[in-house]
Amino acid sequence: MINPMVEIKDYSIQLGTFQLNNINLSISEKEIFAVLGRTGSGKTVLLESVAGFYRKFSGAVSLQGKPVVDIPLEKRQIGFVYQDFGLFHHMSVYENITYGLKIQRKDKAYKKEMADKMAEILSIGHIMNQYPGTLSGGERQRTALARALILNPKLLLMDEPFSSLDPSTKEMMYQQIKKIHKIFGCTILFVTHDFNEAQRMADRIGIMVNGELRGIRNSADLFEDCQDQEINQFLLGGYERRIIV
Amino acid sequence: MINPMVEIKDYSIQLGTFQLNNINLSISEKEIFAVLGRTGSGKTVLLESVAGFYRKFSGAVSLQGKPVVDIPLEKRQIGFVYQDFGLFHHMSVYENITYGLKIQRKDKAYKKEMADKMAEILSIGHIMNQYPGTLSGGERQRTALARALILNPKLLLMDEPFSSLDPSTKEMMYQQIKKIHKIFGCTILFVTHDFNEAQRMADRIGIMVNGELRGIRNSADLFEDCQDQEINQFLLGGYERRIIV
Amino acid sequence: TSKTDKAEEKVDESQSLAGQTLFVYCGAGMTKPFGEIADKFKAETGCEMEVVYANAAQLQNQIKTTGEGDLFIAGSADELTPVKDVVTESKDLVKHIPVLAVKSGNPLGILGLNDLTKEGVEVVLGDGDATPIGKIANKALTDLGILSNVNVIARAATAPEIFNALSVDECDAIIVWKENVTGSTTEIVKTTDLDAYVKKVPAAKLNSSKNTEAVGAFMTFLDSDTAKTIWEKYGYEVLN
Amino acid sequence: MKERFSVFSFFEIFTIIITIIVIIFTSVLILAIVLKGLPYLGQAFYSEEVRFAVKLSLYTASISTIICMALAIPTAYALTRTSFPFKKVCQMIIELPLSMPYLVLGLSLLIVFSSDFGKALKELGFKVVFDKNGIIIAQTVVNLPYVIRFIRTAFQEVDERLEFISGSLGATKWERFITITLPLSKNAIITTIILAWSRGLGEFGATLMLVGATRMKTETLTTSVYLNLATGDTGASMASATIILIISLISLFLTNWIGRKNPQESRMKDVNQ
Amino acid sequence: MKERFSVFSFFEIFTIIITIIVIIFTSVLILAIVLKGLPYLGQAFYSEEVRFAVKLSLYTASISTIICMALAIPTAYALTRTSFPFKKVCQMIIELPLSMPYLVLGLSLLIVFSSDFGKALKELGFKVVFDKNGIIIAQTVVNLPYVIRFIRTAFQEVDERLEFISGSLGATKWERFITITLPLSKNAIITTIILAWSRGLGEFGATLMLVGATRMKTETLTTSVYLNLATGDTGASMASATIILIISLISLFLTNWIGRKNPQESRMKDVNQ
Numbered sequence A, B: 001m002i003n004p005m006v007e008i009k010d011y012s013i014q015l016g017t018f019q020l021n022n023i024n025l026s027i028s029e030k031e032i033f034a035v036l037g038r039t040g041s042g043k044t045v046l047l048e049s050v051a052g053f054y055r056k057f058s059g060a061v062s063l064q065g066k067p068v069v070d071i072p073l074e075k076r077q078i079g080f081v082y083q084d085f086g087l088f089h090h091m092s093v094y095e096n097i098t099y100g101l102k103i104q105r106k107d108k109a110y111k112k113e114m115a116d117k118m119a120e121i122l123s124i125g126h127i128m129n130q131y132p133g134t135l136s137g138g139e140r141q142r143t144a145l146a147r148a149l150i151l152n153p154k155l156l157l158m159d160e161p162f163s164s165l166d167p168s169t170k171e172m173m174y175q176q177i178k179k180i181h182k183i184f185g186c187t188i189l190f191v192t193h194d195f196n197e198a199q200r201m202a203d204r205i206g207i208m209v210n211g212e213l214r215g216i217r218n219s220a221d222l223f224e225d226c227q228d229q230e231i232n233q234f235l236l237g238g239y240e241r242r243i244i245v
Numbered sequence C: 001t002s003k004t005d006k007a008e009e010k011v012d013e014s015q016s017l018a019g020q021t022l023f024v025y026c027g028a029g030m031t032k033p034f035g036e037i038a039d040k041f042k043a044e045t046g047c048e049m050e051v052v053y054a055n056a057a058q059l060q061n062q063i064k065t066t067g068e069g070d071l072f073i074a075g076s077a078d079e080l081t082p083v084k085d086v087v088t089e090s091k092d093l094v095k096h097i098p099v100l101a102v103k104s105g106n107p108l109g110i111l112g113l114n115d116l117t118k119e120g121v122e123v124v125l126g127d128g129d130a131t132p133i134g135k136i137a138n139k140a141l142t143d144l145g146i147l148s149n150v151n152v153i154a155r156a157a158t159a160p161e162i163f164n165a166l167s168v169d170e171c172d173a174i175i176v177w178k179e180n181v182t183g184s185t186t187e188i189v190k191t192t193d194l195d196a197y198v199k200k201v202p203a204a205k206l207n208s209s210k211n212t213e214a215v216g217a218f219m220t221f222l223d224s225d226t227a228k229t230i231w232e233k234y235g236y237e238v239l240n
Numbered sequence D, E: 001m002k003e004r005f006s007v008f009s010f011f012e013i014f015t016i017i018i019t020i021i022v023i024i025f026t027s028v029l030i031l032a033i034v035l036k037g038l039p040y041l042g043q044a045f046y047s048e049e050v051r052f053a054v055k056l057s058l059y060t061a062s063i064s065t066i067i068c069m070a071l072a073i074p075t076a077y078a079l080t081r082t083s084f085p086f087k088k089v090c091q092m093i094i095e096l097p098l099s100m101p102y103l104v105l106g107l108s109l110l111i112v113f114s115s116d117f118g119k120a121l122k123e124l125g126f127k128v129v130f131d132k133n134g135i136i137i138a139q140t141v142v143n144l145p146y147v148i149r150f151i152r153t154a155f156q157e158v159d160e161r162l163e164f165i166s167g168s169l170g171a172t173k174w175e176r177f178i179t180i181t182l183p184l185s186k187n188a189i190i191t192t193i194i195l196a197w198s199r200g201l202g203e204f205g206a207t208l209m210l211v212g213a214t215r216m217k218t219e220t221l222t223t224s225v226y227l228n229l230a231t232g233d234t235g236a237s238m239a240s241a242t243i244i245l246i247i248s249l250i251s252l253f254l255t256n257w258i259g260r261k262n263p264q265e266s267r268m269k270d271v272n273q
Ligand SMILES: Nc1ncnc2c1ncn2[C@@H]1O[C@H](COP(=O)(O)OP(=O)(O)OP(=O)(O)O)[C@@H](O)[C@H]1O
Pocket: A015, A016, A017, A018, A037, A038, A039, A040, A041, A042, A043, A044, A045, A046, A083, B127, B130, B134, B135, B136, B137, B138, B139, B164, D264, D266, D267, D270
């Protein structure tokens, strides 16, 4: 039996007054899983937990059968696109993007080649020598994306990765990520506020409500009615908006 | 004759390799103006320019007839919601929100009252004692919004102010901002990537292309075809997406 | 005797000195005896004593730069040279005795300066220009014609530092002032080799002094038995 | 809930070993002082002279620290936040005395305050040479270049963007400074205060040159250490040194206690690296 | 394009005035030294003794700075980034010598290195007392607590989140440290190096106690200042002090030049506050 890529079992964690409560989720290899949910419902905490960010928790998170916290941070091979990007502000965009390769002691030519490829895919070639402090929001977001993608991770965690992009750039990104996913077959777990984005990208979608992962549905069945009134309400919030257009 | 709230005349500025080119725009009092445009097209730089951020430029930006750079920073009375929020990370959310009032030497009761009001409007009452470092993306965004709104500024500049919010919270925000606008009659200039948002909120919409403010249209006529192929393409990028839904 | 009479006279003078102040510079090495003498003088005459303690170089600079003060009590007459322009008159108080000191028990059997040339004897001396005790050592060893044969492993900048070197067992012999040698881990070699180099602690009147009466009284007091007893208590030898 | 610690890496073990070496070496140095001083400590505590020196030391070190900070904070602000001609040159002049032996600074002060300017000050009732004031001035001058340099570095690290935002919320430059720049350099400033105060307590080179040591008048703990050492009374000297250590320990404890962070300012507190 | 400066606020003017006062006062102090030293400077440059002292000073200050940093950086890392028992206590012990008079530290070193341990070292060929090595050790010990304290403060200010992110990109703790923590504390580290080096150059209290002042053997520039002053040769003394000032000036100039920022790291550079 193959272990699932991500396996979360009875996972709970308390952060200040917020609690992520009894999460159970299993994501198989190559799957794309989207997380929706109101702001503050715990989506980011869930992603951070999968990445093995926290020290005190109950339950378990395993990557391919191994508890994530038992894997040293530097060996987890998780690509993480942080909601606030987390760029290294003392390095240029090029240095940010090739950081992981530098750590792997790749040679200059290889770094350059990979960075150019990323720049091509994410159309950020023109900002390679700028520092993060001078970038626009969308440029920062794509730099963060490039930094994670360049390492070709087995598991890609993305926290609202396209939120700062305009519709046409977004569209391009969807296609590129889909392509990358097809070629390299990474597992993707991402957070979004865009129902349409979730449906277009993901195989399955989970909905977070108040720190609980309530509904897990196939992408096509996202708007299916259910018993859980909170979920219906949340989906309606978006639906209303959609019919107004 | 009344001076327009914001008047930008032949404004150009060079930042690194990027140039904001010959902007002309006049926003009248109480107007809501939205700026759309591809990522990196200069929307944020435009807002920053209106706020009198930069030192070297050509042309002029005036607020109610007065060159903005001649008004001391602390007297400009501009509410600015930054794209990356710019919260004071050494202060709690409550201290962040009431910062402007503290500077105005308002008493404690007044500060508390106003903060509670803001908390109510933006539903951030539960995070008042947290520090920005512990907040979720949407909570940060609303804290930044509250910090700007609490001073009831004559001119409100907002850089993608709802980008980190889920649809239902967004919906709520639209209504609240509309209400605030109606009551206090502030002028609003905001950037968004959401065509629908722009149409719902704004009276007029401007589209930035490569550092130029190309099309300025009434909100209802946003998708009208025009001579400018770049604008058509940009709007189509969103349209395509919209029809796919 | 006449000396006790003099002391009694001073008690009589005390009324007239109350409210006056004497400003004295004194070498840091003599802090204890001189402090006690100053206290006694104040008790007897009511004269305020302001004594600034520091090392000789600092005192010399203070005297030259500020142009203030009544008296300078220096470690030896040599130390008056840099300030000779402002000294009006000086008087010797007690003997300042250089000694040859070794570790207690004298393990290397050093009985005189000539033994310093012995194989394996490591010596620490004061700097030949900057410290009077260093000058004396140089002079004494040169006079014996053995300076170049002595294994001087280091030169120190102050007398206490020379003594420290011996007391922590970093050398075998030192030439230092007699009052520096304290404690049980070291002993003074009984030799007459350095007798010719005994210096005198001078009290020098400064030309900035306007307080002739108090200075005079104090100079006299320095001659009294009270003062001499105190000096002796701290290991100084009274003149004649 | 279970706690997890990642295993120590080789690098971490290396740093801890270095730390242990430093601690052992420091402890040995301190013990060498304390062991010599301890037998004389009781006696020292009862001596009026020592008690006077303790008070004078605390007084002068505190005042000189306050003066230092009062001069250094505005200067560091001017050097990092305003522009005026020859700023780089000014900065270098201010930092030039960094490597001056304290003795030389003391002599320099002696020359300056014995000049007509100093005489005039004295006429006005501000006596420096051979006076308590001189101790304060010596300590201030010795510390000032360091303190300015450190606070300047701290101010440089503060994100100017936050100051700008504060300004756009209505804060004047002064208010921006007080509410943003200063709190954000808090740690560096506490550290600098500790430096200045400690150095004030331990300084003697410049002080001896400028004011000498008059018992019960200008004798600080450090000059007492010096004088006792000069008279060969190592025990009493080390007793004074031990008292300085005790004062130091108390002050480190207090500043540690004041400087502790209570609220959780970021999620990193919960993080497992 | 036109440039705009906002008018100076009262607060800014105040800070500039304070700065000017500090600069004038510092200049006067420096002048008092240089004017005395200048006439003897040429003579000093030709003196073999002075040239020896210059070399020895530069050598010892540089080596001691390197040792200091080599000990302080790992220690500061351990104190801020690892957890081990009694960390707070260890930290206090390390910082205790902050307020020790250098004289006392020197004596303490003398006691330690004259003990059996020191004798054993000497047997092994590492002579400390009365030797060049002693100068280096004295300077190191005098500087170490400061240097650790400052680097610790700098590391504390570094955003640990960036270190975490670096780790998740594959960097080991050591690599995180080298690529993130260290570059982000660059300014503070440069400042600390300047401090340690300058203090090394100017220190004499501990050095004199531990190694004495043997001409042409353990005579640094500072010892030379001290000895000449004691001889009553103020001119020669101030000439040595002036040489220290010149060295200091050159090094400040160089570090300023190295520490300058070239690339534009944030939009704030263009901002009109
Ligand atoms: N250390 C902490 N102390 C207190 N509260 C915390 C802490 N960490 C997280 N929280 C709270 O946990 C909640 C969930 O945070 P999380 O970042 O997961 O939200 P989210 O679902 O990602 O929201 P958004 O869509 O706005 O990013 C928030 O309300 C946040 O304030």
